[in-house]
Amino acid sequence: KAGVTQTPRYLIKTRGQQVTLSCSPISGHRSVSWYQQTPGQGLQFLFEYFSETQRNKGNFPGRFSGRQFSNSRSEMNVSTLELGDSALYLCASSLFRPGANVLTFGAGSRLTVL
């Protein structure tokens, strides 16, 4: 069974640019969540999608956005990049049913902003 696939794995951008990251969940998983991981702030929740709808959002500025497609694949976008956006962006998928909180994470997309 294939795991959570994130692309690209590594990317370098400059300030002011925008970036789009992609996530393919485990087959059958309908919930996709995104997290930002930095040495200073640790792992922080960005947002969660289920059935193409955003169910929950973390405390990040509007420059961070996402969407989910009908096949459960998800993308997140960061516009007007800042140096502080350099981080490992992790996608996690899960079954969406009561009591099933188990998140399976991908390896992440490491973004460096210069």
Added chain:
Amino acid sequence: QQQVKQSPQSLIVQKGGISIINCAYENTAFDYFPWYQQFPGKGPALLIAIRPDVSEKKEGRFTISFNKSAKQFSLHIMDSQPGDSATYFCAASSSVERGAQKLVFGQGTRLTINP
């Protein structure tokens, strides 16, 4: 009130010893407490999880102890092995607050097992 505080930040244990990592939380709505293990270059992987209706859960060499009244939980790794060297994160979430998938993570503990 959303914080989960984890200690220590780093831990060095001899092979065969017991590794203990502690976490504390404030939000009484939290009802799911997982531990994740992360190796360099990989995403976090679920290790073991507990719900507040039990005080202890054991899976192999890994045990979670949970103290609901103190709002604390801990991970014990028995017979620690060099392959256990990784960063460990505790986390919590609340199914009541429509946030079952929204994990609040501790800051992480870098565990090193010396051979």
